[in-house]
Amino acid sequence: MEEKVFVTKSSMPPFEEYMEEIKDMWDTHILTNMGPKHRELEKKLEEYLNVNQVSLMVNGHMALELAIQAMNLTGEVITTPFTFSSTTHAIVRNGLTPVFCDIDPDTFTLDADKIEPLITDRTSAIVPVHVYGNICDINKIRRIAEKYGLKVIYDAAHAFGEEYGGMGVGNFGDASVFSFHATKVFHTIEGGAVCFGDPEYGMDLYRLKNFGIRGPETVDYVGANAKMNEFQAAMGLCNLRYVDQEIARRKCVFAQYAERLNKLPGVEIMKLQENVKHNYAYFPVFFDEKIYGHTRNEVYDALAAEQIFARKYFYPLTSTYDCYHDQFDANQTPVALRISKRILTLPIYAGLKPDTVDKICGVIESMKGE
Numbered sequence: 001m002e003e004k005v006f007v008t009k010s011s012m013p014p015f016e017e018y019m020e021e022i023k024d025m026w027d028t029h030i031l032t033n034m035g036p037k038h039r040e041l042e043k044k045l046e047e048y049l050n051v052n053q054v055s056l057m058v059n060g061h062m063a064l065e066l067a068i069q070a071m072n073l074t075g076e077v078i079t080t081p082f083t084f085s086s087t088t089h090a091i092v093r094n095g096l097t098p099v100f101c102d103i104d105p106d107t108f109t110l111d112a113d114k115i116e117p118l119i120t121d122r123t124s125a126i127v128p129v130h131v132y133g134n135i136c137d138i139n140k141i142r143r144i145a146e147k148y149g150l151k152v153i154y155d156a157a158h159a160f161g162e163e164y165g166g167m168g169v170g171n172f173g174d175a176s177v178f179s180f181h182a183t184k185v186f187h188t189i190e191g192g193a194v195c196f197g198d199p200e201y202g203m204d205l206y207r208l209k210n211f212g213i214r215g216p217e218t219v220d221y222v223g224a225n226a227k228m229n230e231f232q233a234a235m236g237l238c239n240l241r242y243v244d245q246e247i248a249r250r251k252c253v254f255a256q257y258a259e260r261l262n263k264l265p266g267v268e269i270m271k272l273q274e275n276v277k278h279n280y281a282y283f284p285v286f287f288d289e290k291i292y293g294h295t296r297n298e299v300y301d302a303l304a305a306e307q308i309f310a311r312k313y314f315y316p317l318t319s320t321y322d323c324y325h326d327q328f329d330a331n332q333t334p335v336a337l338r339i340s341k342r343i344l345t346l347p348i349y350a351g352l353k354p355d356t357v358d359k360i361c362g363v364i365e366s367m368k369g370e
């Protein structure tokens with residue numbers, strides 16, 4: 001039986017190293033509630049990400065929900081439908097209305113030129129996503145936000161460790177949110193973080209992740225429980241030692257795919273942005289069936305027949321989910337709609353073997369001839 005290949009495979013630190021990292025918890029009995037490992041990981045991440053302040057959270061989704069809640073927003077939030085469910089749900093679960101803006105066909109991020117016509121007197125914020133690790137048009141977005149007095153919260157779940165023009169990606173906007181889920185470039189099993197500059201906002205986040213408790217007898221926020229526990233933080237401390245190595249190995253996989261798939265007509269691979277230190281988190285491929293001769297779904301099926309499970313990220317658009325009951329019209333974001341039907345993300349992770357990459361490329365190449 002051939003081994004199944006999935007779109008990603010969680011990185012693991014050496015077993016003994018993790019054991020060593022958690023060992024002292026059998027002495028301290030401190031397992032959660034912003035313990036020493038939680039604090040140590042926050043410090044280490046502030047250094048690694050080159051950001052002002054980091055607030056760790058139990059997962060990326062709660063990080064995003066609370067990052068939005070702590071901004072005290074009302075009304076409408078401009079965002080992208082070409083993302084993981086979490087981005088849209090975090091807005092809606094805060095009682096806000098998402099207003100979907102179309103995306104740029106090259107970077108798949110919010111098309112900053114299409115934001116302004118969507119702004120109304122109810123708009124309070126913009127929530128863009130650095131999708132596949134492509135950095136949004138941060139300068140244009142900042143100018144628009146300043147002009148209309150809007151908050152900007154970046155969903156940076158795909159952009160761990162990236163830099164734009166030498167700046168850590170977590171510095172952009174009023175807050176940036178990372179996910180440390182097991183499937184991401186850097187993980188804490190489940191986990192996430194909010195990066196920000198305003199210490200006041202940091203205090204609010206701290207309370208929000210701990211039930212809104214201000215003091216032993218004072219609770220002044222309807223908070224959640226979003227604390228990262230010590231076992232998660234310990235996993236993060238271990239994984240952080242290897243993340244540069246992980247990214248370097250991903251880069252090799254990315255290069256191998258690019259080299260072979262570049263030549264295929266009707267098969268478009270993602271161009272890496274200039275001035276960006278990339279993390280090679282994803283390898284999305286766009287299939288133009290008129291030239292290539294097959295649809296994205298046919299490629300997905302052909303790979304699955306070989307026990308290779310790519311993912312249709314991001315299909316369907318979040319604006320078309322059943323839970324949103326036809327509230328939104330996907331034809332308002334035609335570029336996102338067209339891309340979501342034609343894009344496939346191929347397996348990419350540090351340990352993916354060159355032979356497997358060859359096999360995947362072989363399947364895609366051989367279909368072209370049919």
Ligand SMILES: *Cc1c(COP(=O)(O)O)cnc(C)c1O
Nearest residue numbers: 059060061084086157179180181
């Ligand atoms: C993974 C992800 C999240 C949520 O992260 P979790 O840690 O899984 O809760 C949010 N947004 C995007 C774009 C993601 O890919």
